[in-house]
Amino acid sequence: MTQFDWTERFAGTAALPAAVRRRLTATARVIHVKHGDQVFGSMNVPESLFFLYDGRIRVSQSSDSGREIVLYRIEAGDSCVLTTACILAEEAYNAEGIAETDVTAIVLPKLAFDRLAAEEDAFRNFVFAAYSRRLIDLLRVVDDVAFGRIDVRLAERLLMLGDGLKEIRKTHQELASELGTAREVISRVLNDFHKRELISQSRGIITFTNKPGLAAIAHSA
Amino acid sequence: MTQFDWTERFAGTAALPAAVRRRLTATARVIHVKHGDQVFGSMNVPESLFFLYDGRIRVSQSSDSGREIVLYRIEAGDSCVLTTACILAEEAYNAEGIAETDVTAIVLPKLAFDRLAAEEDAFRNFVFAAYSRRLIDLLRVVDDVAFGRIDVRLAERLLMLGDGLKEIRKTHQELASELGTAREVISRVLNDFHKRELISQSRGIITFTNKPGLAAIAHSA
DNA sequence: CGCCTTCAGTGACATTGTCACTTAAGGCAT
DNA sequence: ATGCCTTAAGTGACAATGTCACTGAAGGCG
Structure with missing residues (x-):
């Protein structure tokens, strides 16, 4: 594999001295995960930190009864602290990460991570910031689930998923x-949206017909 | 104020060299908060890290509509990373911390925190671990709220709050x-518990009459 | 004792979740 | 093209939870 320089991609590594960056590119592994595959999960806990170089990962949690909820998404340039958290807390967890696109990630061995966190302020702050973002994300999820109305949440999510697009290719499930x-x-609410001419539907596809209308619902709480 | 040595109380500081600990006790402030008072909140964001020396803090989030949910509790010896997270992420949040007992906390200025995190492995790991625990706590909250039944959750919570006690002094609210x-x-479910002779009630007080029965409900999902 | 505040109970109704189905759409093999 | 098969979506009845607008009850205190 070519030793390409991924370090410029991350806020925590871009500003590091060239020597440190060379050491990193030599130590870390680069992995590729195909769209749709699991990046991590309860059966598949990486022993190392990892950073998302390219692509997007959807992190979700599932219940015993088979229901599932998306917690947040990891975008390129961000690090995935959840696996780290679970290693540190030595707790089982039922969250999993699925590659929403083809994914390129950097896997940094724990030892290298520790050393970097100790020696480089920029890197350490980057990691703290990553933890913080996830904490805030989860606060938002709790707020939504505990207090939000389902129609409002769905309208929000449709707009988020369909940002800049005319349609969304997702099933009701x-x-x-x-x-x-x-x-x-979801079927019920989408039907309602359809009756109000905010969207139109066909198998596996939802088409926007009135985004401002949806936005009005999304912001009505 | 007496410069008492709180450093022995925390996993992240107990093992530090004596010189570092002296520097810390000199730099940090010790604050006291009375039972029932707010330790932090949206109107009251501490600019610094803080560590709970003694007492217990209940961290909760409230909705616009006035409902509220407890996220987790901070016990003595733990650090409160949520405020830190919010500072780092530069995000507004609507979580607040209430002292459930009289509280003694250590407030460490950001500068001292950064230095310590850089220089001392034990301290840095302690902070990472604290973040991790909170992340895991929130995963649990999301799971409960999104997928849990209310009777199961209430039974659980009653047992947790009444651990080792014969009664709980809490209102339905x-x-x-x-x-x-x-x-x-809550009134409905408690009424049901009462009819099943698991508890008895009077104004502001819930008395256990059958903890194993409650436990059965708590674990039935 | 009576007043007042806070706590708890109640019934009607709205929203959301569950269950057990049916119906429809599209892919694929013949 | 035709029928088959899998997956997606619709439906109605019901259960669980949340909301609203009240009423009633308990305890503190003048």
Whole structure:
């Protein structure tokens, strides 16, 4: 494999001295995961830190009864602290990360991570910031699930998923898994949206017909 | 104020060299908060890290509509990373910390924190571990709220709050705020528990009459 | 004792979740 | 093209939870 310089991609490594960066590119492994495959999960806990070089990962949690909820998404340039957290806390967890696109990630051995966190302020702050973002993300999820109305949440999510697009290719089941609810509930609400001429539907596809209308619902709480 | 040595109380500082510990006790402030008072909140964001020396803090989030949910509790010896997270992420948040007992906390200026995190492995790991625990706590909250039944959650929470006790002094409203639901819902479920002779009630007090029975409900999902 | 505040109970209703189905759409093999 | 098969979506009945607008009850205190 070519030793390409991924360090410029991350806020925590871009500003490091050239020597340190060379050491990193030599130590870390680069992995590729195909769209749709699991990046990590309860059966597959990486022993190391990892950083998302390219692509997007969807992190979700699933219940015993088979329902599922999306916690947040990891974008290129960010690090995935959840696996780290679980290693540190030595706790089982039922969250998993799925590659939403083809993914290129950097896997940094724990030892190298520790050394870097100790020696480089920029890197350490980057990691703290990554933890913080996830904590804030989860606060938001809790707020939504505990206090939000399902129609508002769905409208929000549709707009988020369809940002800049005319349609979304997702099944009702997939949308239900986004919000941690049941497919039937999504079907009902989408039907309502359809009756109000905010969207139109066909198998596996939702087409926007009135984004401002959806936005009004999304912001009505 | 007496410069008492709080450093022995924390996993992240107990093992530090004596010189470092002296520097810390000189730099950090010790604060006291009375039972029931707010330790931090949206109007009151501490600019510094803080560590809980003694007492217990309840961290909760509240909705616009006035409902509230307890996220987790901070016990003596732990650090409070949420405020740190919010500083780092530069995000508004609507979580607040309330002293559940009289509280003694150590407030460490950001500068001292950074230096310590850079220089001392034990301290840095302690902070990472604290972040991790909170992340895991929140995963649990999301799981409960999104997928859990209210009777199961209430039974669990009653047992947790009443651990080792014969009764709990909490109003229905307070229990509702623990779980992020409405008072009426708690009243209904408690009534049901009463009919099944698991508890007995009087104004502001819930008395256990059958803890194993409650435990059975708590573990039935 | 009566007043007042806070806590708890109640019934009607809305929203959301669950269950057990049916119906429809599209892919694929013959 | 035709029928088969898998997956997606619709439906109605019901259960669980949340909301609203009240009423009633308990305890503190003048």
